[in-house]
């Protein structure tokens with residue numbers, strides 16, 4: 001029987017991987033926060049103890065980052081990205097002494113390190129945070145004062161996020177409570193693995209996201225996610241992703257896709273974004289072929305005035321290239337999209 005191809009959506013979790021969990025004690029060398037926003041809030045709570053209260057973030061950003069900054073008590077100001085999706089140095093004149101700047105490694109393609117070094121050189125007073133949620137393999141290579149990444153975007157783990165601090169370790173982490181949202185996330189992933197109808201497991205994923213949205217304080221990851229994190233073969237996953245990423249460009253160029261970034265073999269991206277004039281139409285049509293692709297991010301009130309947020313918000317579609325997919329599935333995804341354009 002021909003295998004039914006289904007692409008996109010959250011990771012599933014095979015219950016067999018939980019074997020050994022009841023006897024597990026977390027390794028104290030790694031501290032996992034619950035989510036990217038928990039990690040960001042933890043960084044900001046610490047930074048606020050140095051008297052900082054204003055953060056500058058790009059207009060083109062997901063709403064959860066804006067809310068996390070506000071929940072941490074920061075006044076949020078926005079900057080427009082330059083044409084390479086980087087912080088524009090001329091914006092520095094708008095930044096007061098000792099403010100905080102957030103830069104973002106979008107999809108894993110935007111290396112913000114050279115810009116961070118320039119900011120540091122011109123304005124050593126500024127605290128710089130690099131958002132590496134979309135780039136797991138570079139979060140600890142940052143030149144920023146702090147960076148963070150989120151595990152559930154990259155791996156079959158219900159929650160978990162990591163912070164890298166260049167000089168100042170985060171101090172408040174030992175008092176954090178455990179997150180709650182991972183429970184619905186875990187149930188959803190286990191049910192998805194059992195190939196139950198979509199509406200059954202999707203409800204758990206949606207509930208988990210709602211619970212995550214209402215968290216107000218930084219939280220730590222579940223013990224279960226710690227356990228799963230320690231089992232992951234990161235290099236194996238990276239190799240598979242890199243193969244899929246390369247193949248996506250080979251085939252995508254043959255089909256004439258408009259990639260948002262050129263191929264760069266030093267990158268292991270989260271997704272491969274393409275730009276389409278009729279993005280919403282294509283996205284809807286490919287769902288009929290069991291292809292469910294994310295978009296990053298539709299415009300919101302806070303960035304209605306931004307040309308970049310508007311252009312990408314309307315046209316961007318994220319191809320999935322992760323370790324779950326074979327070359328056959330990558331080809332199928334691109335072929336179906338090309339037919340709908």
Ligand SMILES: Cc1ncc(COP(=O)(O)O)c(C=O)c1O
Pocket residue numbers: 034035036037038062064065104131133134150161
């Ligand atoms: C660039 C970026 N930063 C931060 C976040 C927040 O991460 P989390 O959902 O783990 O809180 C996201 C989530 O999609 C993101 O894409």
